[in-house]
Amino acid sequence: MTKTFCGLLLAGTLLIAGTGTPSLEDQESYNAFFELAKSGDVDSQTMLGEMFLDGIGVKVDHEKAFYWLAKAANNGDAQAQYLLGTMYENGLKVAPNLERAVKWYEKAAAQGDAMAQYNLAIIYKEGKGGIEKDMKKAFELIRQVQASRTQLEHHARN
Template sequence: MKKQILLATSLMLSIGTTNLMAADLGKGSLAFDKQDYATALEELKPLAKEGDPDALNMLGQMYENGWGVDKDESKARRYYKRGASQGHMANVNSLRALKDKEYKVELKTVQPAAESGDAQAQNRLGEMAEFGYGMSRNADMAIEWYLKSADQGYVAAQHNIGRCYNFGTGVEQNFEEAERWYRKAANQGHTDAMFFLGTLYSNNHGSQKDQDTNILAYAWMHNAAELGNKTAQAIEKRLVMKLNPSELEEAKALAAEYRKTYIAE
């Protein structure tokens, strides 16, 4: 019986190896370069299934551009991501270029909407300028659009302004201003603002000097964790170790007080 199992296992491994040997990256690459996409598809698919990054990149290009296959940018993105996760620079660059193409399409609708006064579009245009989505990075332009959006009460923009002051993006770094804007967003239930406010206090920044910053950090980090932020959940556990029992009770009470504020909003 054992011999039969070993024989079957060996046969399966042999079949798998034979399939991979039959698929030839060199032949696939040559076919790809010659635009013989039927042959390229046949050679590259088994290799891509096994995670070969060159095969993943070429297949991604085929699906992105509709070369020998139906155009499918979602499938192209999945191929590029698998290759990029291995640190393969051709896939990283292909994924970046695909995203940039998508961002440029998005920009054509976002920019006019922002200019016409739409707060959500103004915030999105700020993000696109800050991170270089579909355009060159422009921190000054980013903060300008965030402020216009925040003036209309858009919560995500208030958080983004807080982050800009926190890291000195488009403005001079100012932790008290970061704290002020983060609190605006956090008091309205913005999870990321709660998380960043917690990190601000855990690094002993901000204007709240009347309380232990670890207590403040825990209070906001706890609320971010409760709302599902996984990183906040891990940091909350570390903050507990910094607090004695009475401080922890104070921190929990403060977290509950903050929670009432953003639930009321």
């Protein structure tokens, strides 16, 4: 079972890494992620959502992207929470709803997702879409983004 799981995950990851060409490899990667996602694997749910959101190996399908990202986001995946926030902010599959976007960005930001922290900082800095302007929150979020960046740079050097 572990061998099968690792093989499926590797096959799917190869597509995302760009080692496959649009062909049988794409279908195999999609199938691998789909099977894992159906079985409850949160990382695979997020990957499927990203694939449908960005058209990676599949046609862009915001409805399917939303479905898989919502599953993963509700299971606590920070990347899925961030991406779901962008779907709400930009009105992809759903009507634009900045309050819901902020909700998902905050969940992702609390887990250290730098992109969610950045998007929240902009929203609070500008007071976008009825969200109250809050420079203190914006500054704190930018500080968190910088700390994340510094931490990533440190790990990259080691």
